[in-house]
Amino acid sequence: MKKIVCACSYENPEGTQLCAQCGRPLTKEDEEKKVVDMRYDGTAIRSKTYKTSFIDRIWNFFSSVKVGVSLIVITLVLAAIGTFLPQIMFVSVPPGMETIDVYEEKYGFFGKAYYVLGFSNIYASWWFQTIVGMLAVSIIIASLDRGIPLYKALKHQRVRRHASFMKRQRLVSETVEDEKQAAETFELAEQTLKSMRYHVKREQGALLAEKGRFSRFGPYINHVGLIIFISGVMLRLMPGFYVDESLWVREGETTAIPGVEGYYIKNNQFILETYDEKDLKGQDSERVEQAINTRAKNYQTDVTLYKEDGTPLAGDTADLQKIGQYSIQVNKPLKYDGFALYQTDFKQDELKTMTFDLVNKTSKKSLGQITIDLRNPKKEYVINKQTKVALQKYYPDFTEFKDGEPQTASSIPNNPAFIFKMITPEQPKGETSFVAIRQTLEPFGETTYKMKFQSVETRDASNLTVRKDKTLPILLVGGIIFMIGVTMGSYWSHRRIWLQRTEDGRVLLAAHTNKNWFSMKKDVSEVCTSAHLTDYHDQLEEREKQ
Amino acid sequence: MQRKRKRLFIRSIILAVLVAAISYTVYVTATGGSKKVVKEGDQAPNFVLTDLNGKKHQLSDYKGRGVLLNFWGTWCPPCKKEMPALNEAYKAFEDKGVQVISINIAQSDFEVRDFVSSYGLDFPMTIDQTKSVMRAYNVDQLPATFLIDSKGKIKRILTYGITEKEFKQYMESIQP
Numbered sequence: 001m002k003k004i005v006c007a008c009s010y011e012n013p014e015g016t017q018l019c020a021q022c023g024r025p026l027t028k029e030d031e032e033k034k035v036v037d038m039r040y041d042g043t044a045i046r047s048k049t050y051k052t053s054f055i056d057r058i059w060n061f062f063s064s065v066k067v068g069v070s071l072i073v074i075t076l077v078l079a080a081i082g083t084f085l086p087q088i089m090f091v092s093v094p095p096g097m098e099t100i101d102v103y104e105e106k107y108g109f110f111g112k113a114y115y116v117l118g119f120s121n122i123y124a125s126w127w128f129q130t131i132v133g134m135l136a137v138s139i140i141i142a143s144l145d146r147g148i149p150l151y152k153a154l155k156h157q158r159v160r161r162h163a164s165f166m167k168r169q170r171l172v173s174e175t176v177e178d179e180k181q182a183a184e185t186f187e188l189a190e191q192t193l194k195s196m197r198y199h200v201k202r203e204q205g206a207l208l209a210e211k212g213r214f215s216r217f218g219p220y221i222n223h224v225g226l227i228i229f230i231s232g233v234m235l236r237l238m239p240g241f242y243v244d245e246s247l248w249v250r251e252g253e254t255t256a257i258p259g260v261e262g263y264y265i266k267n268n269q270f271i272l273e274t275y276d277e278k279d280l281k282g283q284d285s286e287r288v289e290q291a292i293n294t295r296a297k298n299y300q301t302d303v304t305l306y307k308e309d310g311t312p313l314a315g316d317t318a319d320l321q322k323i324g325q326y327s328i329q330v331n332k333p334l335k336y337d338g339f340a341l342y343q344t345d346f347k348q349d350e351l352k353t354m355t356f357d358l359v360n361k362t363s364k365k366s367l368g369q370i371t372i373d374l375r376n377p378k379k380e381y382v383i384n385k386q387t388k389v390a391l392q393k394y395y396p397d398f399t400e401f402k403d404g405e406p407q408t409a410s411s412i413p414n415n416p417a418f419i420f421k422m423i424t425p426e427q428p429k430g431e432t433s434f435v436a437i438r439q440t441l442e443p444f445g446e447t448t449y450k451m452k453f454q455s456v457e458t459r460d461a462s463n464l465t466v467r468k469d470k471t472l473p474i475l476l477v478g479g480i481i482f483m484i485g486v487t488m489g490s491y492w493s494h495r496r497i498w499l500q501r502t503e504d505g506r507v508l509l510a511a512h513t514n515k516n517w518f519s520m521k522k523d524v525s526e527v528c529t530s531a532h533l534t535d536y537h538d539q540l541e542e543r544e545k546q
Numbered sequence: 547m548q549r550k551r552k553r554l555f556i557r558s559i560i561l562a563v564l565v566a567a568i569s570y571t572v573y574v575t576a577t578g579g580s581k582k583v584v585k586e587g588d589q590a591p592n593f594v595l596t597d598l599n600g601k602k603h604q605l606s607d608y609k610g611r612g613v614l615l616n617f618w619g620t621w622c623p624p625c626k627k628e629m630p631a632l633n634e635a636y637k638a639f640e641d642k643g644v645q646v647i648s649i650n651i652a653q654s655d656f657e658v659r660d661f662v663s664s665y666g667l668d669f670p671m672t673i674d675q676t677k678s679v680m681r682a683y684n685v686d687q688l689p690a691t692f693l694i695d696s697k698g699k700i701k702r703i704l705t706y707g708i709t710e711k712e713f714k715q716y717m718e719s720i721q722p
Contacts, residue, residue, distance in 0.1 A: 129571055237571055255676050256676045313604075315679045379656060393660065
């Protein structure tokens with residue numbers, strides 16, 4: 001490796017701009033500058049020094065700020081394109097239709113291309129994740145490459161710098177003083193600087209005062225926060241860290257909670273409350289009210305939560321322990337053991353029971369009533385010794401006859417149909433009747449009796465979302481660290497003042513800060529006044545004036 | 547030279563870790579996200595269900611035998627269609643160490659009993675009232691047939707109507 005040997009005989013790594021020992025400018029360019037570039041304190045950015053192996057080439061690529069900025073811009077542009085059309089999770093595809101056809105029908109060729117390229121589900125597309133991943137790599141490598149040399153340079157900085165370094169700072173001052181005056185100047189300067197809360201280091205004939213060095217590390221801390229945040233988001237993909245499922249549970253039923261083993265939930269009651277007419281104070285027309293649904297006051301599911309005792313075993317509900325009763329409302333989830341249940345949707349007035357009258361068709365006389373629980377029908381309903389109704393077939397969601405057999409579309413009693421055998425004193429052998437809503441068939445001939453529909457009981461169903469997110473604390477920590485970094489870098493500045501006496505009897509002052517030069521000038525001015533030094537020049541301002 | 551080698555080593559490790567993390571993220575998203583999915587080759591989740599005759603069936607009790615799980619519902623035409631075939635295959639392999647457990651998804655006792663008697667089914671029929679077994683096996687379409695070998699590993703997951711010949715071939719594959 002090539003070394004740059006400074007006039008002070010210190011060996012600096014290739015790419016160094018200012019000697020780490022004395023601060024002399026090492027390149028022609030820097031020598032010609034009136035004010036040197038103090039970014040990274042003139043150290044060599046690591047990656048720029050070696051370009052040898054394949055790994056180094058990759059490393060250098062990611063270390064580049066240009067590459068980093070390009071990645072940010074690409075990410076933003078892609079994410080912006082992702083907002084052109086609705087994302088896939090906000091599109092409800094009708095049954096029997098493909099998602100791609102929905103996009104094509106609605107948005108034409110553009111919609112189809114959008115879907116095929118993966119913009120319709122951008123966060124799950126491999127190329128978007130790869131770009132964000134590359135951005136993370138760029139943040140890590142660029143920070144390592146700059147942060148570590150900067151830390152080392154600031155930690156090992158020398159009190160005495162070479163006169164050529166002092167001369168090339170933005171704020172400078174030069175005063176001719178003899179040895180005795182100089183000693184007094186140093187003493188006074190130290191006092192003043194200490195009263196302004198500078199850390200002061202002294203060597204023979206040289207002084208370095210420094211304040212707020214930690215603010216230089218703000219951007220790096222900020223990057224650490226970002227990386228923690230990104231890792232948290234990534235962890236969501238690991239099994240067990242993140243659950244987002246949903247379930248339907250009907251009033252009175254108990255069901256296993258998906259995604260959290262061993263927990264069961266019973267829906268005791270679903271409540272939908274609306275505002276009464278008198279509660280509605282506004283003068284909105286009825287149509288406006290319906291349009292923005294001002295009437296609903298509360299969506300609530302009252303539930304009982306159960307946990308299986310011991311190691312969870314699917315299907316084993318023998319020893320469920322009641323944990324408690326809860327009311328789940330919109331924005332008031334049930335939170336337990338790291339998971340949360342949110343009120344998401346509801347369905348009102350699902351059929352629960354149906355009551356029929358066993359009626360003689362001619363005399364219109366009733367022999368009695370039976371009530372069928374549609375989620376758990378019985379085989380036989382006995383009215384008295386000679387009178388009973390046997391349930392032969394039950395179709396909870398009757399659709400049509402297929403090859404003479406009635407079909408059911410689901411297990412939910414949306415359109416219940418029954419085949420009854422009615423046993424009556426007149427017909428002890430029984431009469432068969434197919435009964436559905438608004439439909440009665442008598443397949444084996446005309447019957448004397450019929451099942452006359454009387455009434456129904458209904459119940460509601462609730463849809464709950466199950467959420468479990470173990471990455472939240474990580475995201476919170478990442479966010480806090482990020483903000484600490486931003487605050488450190490934004491509200492504090494790194495100020496340094498060098499003072500030295502040259503052999504030819506001059507006292508040189510130089511000052512540098514990474515931001516807020518106005519305050520820096522105030523500090524320098526105060527030092528100059530109290531230590532009887534010539535007032536400073538601002539070399540940059542002077543150059544602008546010329 | 548020493549430093550250079552060390553540097554190359556550290557850089558390679560950092561890059562390797564980062565590339566691995568990104569590849570893993572992309573891979574997991576591409577293969578269905580964070581949902582805990584039961585896959586072929588996994589250990590079959592243990593469960594216990596009671597059949598219509600009151601007999602308890604716990605999967606772990608069938609270690610050493612092959613087990614065929616069949617999830618179904620009366621509203622699913624291919625489920626109904628494959629039932630007689632499954633019954634024939636069951637009878638052929640009952641004594642050869644393959645157990646069949648049929649699991650209905652939360653329907654009423656009446657409907658399931660009626661179905662079993664009208665189709666003349668002989669294998670154990672259970673009802674998963676709380677859908678917990680269905681959720682443990684991530685069943686989202688019916689019919690779903692799981693072939694579990696004698697060590698309790700899932701060999702195949704089939705989500706279509708199966709013929710008698712295929713049932714027999716599959717049962718042969720999990721026969722101990």
